[in-house]
Amino acid sequence: MAVIAVLGYGTVGSGVIEVMRSNKELIESKAEQPVNIKYVLDLRDFPGDPVQEIITHNYDDILNDSEVELVVEVMGGVDPAYSFVKSALLNGKSVCTSNKELVAAHGAELMRIAKDNNVNFLFEASVGGGIPIIRPINRSITSDKIEAVTGILNGTTNYMLTKMGTEGIDYDEVLKDAQEKGYAERNPAADVEGHDACRKIAILASLATEKTVRYEDIYTEGITNISTTDMLYAQKLGGKIKLLGKAGFENGRVWARVAPGVVSGSNPLSMVNDVFNAILLKGNMLGDVMFYGRGAGKLPTASAVVSDIVDAVRHKNINLGIKWSEDKQELMDIDDVVVSKLVRVEYSNKDKAISCVKRVFGTDNILELENAYDEFAFVTDKASEREIDMKLEELLNCDGINGILNTIRMEG
């Protein structure tokens, strides 16, 4: 029998209890033994809830109970999760977590401590919610060099962008709707400014490089500047605007960014709508593979946590040997990364503006919208961000051009 403890009885924690109860027989068959939740750590009490019987307010009860072989950390945030997890591992207990902040900030160190203590540190639910992605990268994509990882990693922003695109509703109103539906926090910064996606692409890029890609080093741009007008241009190009976490690994050079992108209709990421997430991997032999599912939500996330519980229980005292070292992975300067951009230009004189675009960017393929006045858009050729920025500066000096309304990377 495996005895476990759950840290945190919030959304994911209560989901873990629910999944374990609903699918008890199946889970214990897969784990090849009974699995007993002995403690739930929470500051609060839950009178009337059956969980109250196993609630503890004192982490030491769990840490010092040698019966507990596995700690499930679903509190979120770096503190005190980090110290709880670290002490559990040092005490020879495996840890499963859904906590992307913790994994992005301390994953490599915790993995090393787990290995040193012959236990496991697993984190399937930290990226893509219920989507199996961490284990497939570690266990299935073992014969391929990963050349790129591109993900729709945040359900809240994907819901908002989908609604803006399909219903033509402005950003502010869509944000309000997402907040009312409980998809977005009252302070939505972590989602809409891309920080959540940034933690997740940092984790995926670290697994791909087997080194630590620091989330602080990743260029991160959110969706706050995206308008329904941008979306109409994207649609004119046969694409959709998505918030993408992306990392590239070709020719030994590594880069990563979070930014909105115009995803073409032929890219499978273009059909990932609403709160769904997806991760597209490009392998040098496999080509494209994509993993799609619910990137958040109580039960899908809890399901991923419980799949880690099954794995940890099956591999008691056998470290699964996930490769992710504490060595820092250097990233390319984002200005050196090659992109193509959709550029929206505001003009005072259309003909002059077009001829300027033609002179500077070499294109006269101009996109116009029916109901957008004094503006057009065009798509640049591929070039480094630096080179494109320089040319954009040049545009701004042209007669007939008032300004650049927005630029959005093309995803292909």
Next chain:
Amino acid sequence: MAVIAVLGYGTVGSGVIEVMRSNKELIESKAEQPVNIKYVLDLRDFPGDPVQEIITHNYDDILNDSEVELVVEVMGGVDPAYSFVKSALLNGKSVCTSNKELVAAHGAELMRIAKDNNVNFLFEASVGGGIPIIRPINRSITSDKIEAVTGILNGTTNYMLTKMGTEGIDYDEVLKDAQEKGYAERNPAADVEGHDACRKIAILASLATEKTVRYEDIYTEGITNISTTDMLYAQKLGGKIKLLGKAGFENGRVWARVAPGVVSGSNPLSMVNDVFNAILLKGNMLGDVMFYGRGAGKLPTASAVVSDIVDAVRHKNINLGIKWSEDKQELMDIDDVVVSKLVRVEYSNKDKAISCVKRVFGTDNILELENAYDEFAFVTDKASEREIDMKLEELLNCDGINGILNTIRMEG
């Protein structure tokens, strides 16, 4: 060091050699040891090819070499693959295979023999080519009851249906094109009549039930009756026609079928085009998750085989405990399975035909195409196949109705 032998130097076999050579360093790092291909079994010789040095024509060379710990079976077909694989397992050698016929026909028995001999029988490449799906089902979806599996499991037919849908080219011409491109065999029956997809859904359904779903028991309908007119009706409904392998597992009742279906635009399977495959799983906690990628092709398939090689080498003499017993899984009578169908009606008198449809099926939601004469279509409510068939019989007796041109299941 792991010493392995490859049975068959055809498309997949030569792909395995190429993947092992191209990504040697990475693969040996994941396998945590050097991996040496000592033999390639083939009836032919390959003068000038470096593989010639390790070619053998005699399987006993491999079977009796105690150094060989792993046999990679990529010959295809049931004979002699079955006897080769069985004897390898009985001799304490693990086996990795891409052979869906073998796995569908003898998977459970071979798995038991592997377990009895403390080795592994792995078959990631047998379904979905390069898409990680077998290992995720066995290792990741361990906390969920799988309620349904729906897959686009055959690249050839998906290529053909995509081309018919987007270019309006007729079945016969598209088949010729697929044959010229090498996607379809000269005798295309295995693909276009659904037998290939049938083997694959049998494997997936067996893993989901942990019993043996016999492919012979699965109702199988191919794409030979699908026309571009059918596709226009599907498009009018906002959907696309796909060949689907599908199995359902709700309330302890199991059913499976292979048949074309009208997949709605909101279903992620609808955007799986060309030779790509995808498998959509529905878990009782997870909801929908989808795995997408290249379902065939030399390198993607070989990549999946090599991921099995890595797994087998890492788990020498540790049986991975895949649950799939030889007990036969009884299937529901296909006539009892509940569906909704798109029905195309040929009429001699339109008004009479419509009022008959309304009387028998209770719908006056009639679909008409601009360039299709003397016909319309409608979508039935959900009912058992038997009930729908009985009502279709009734339609045929109506005044004003000449015949039923086609019926296609709605997938939602």
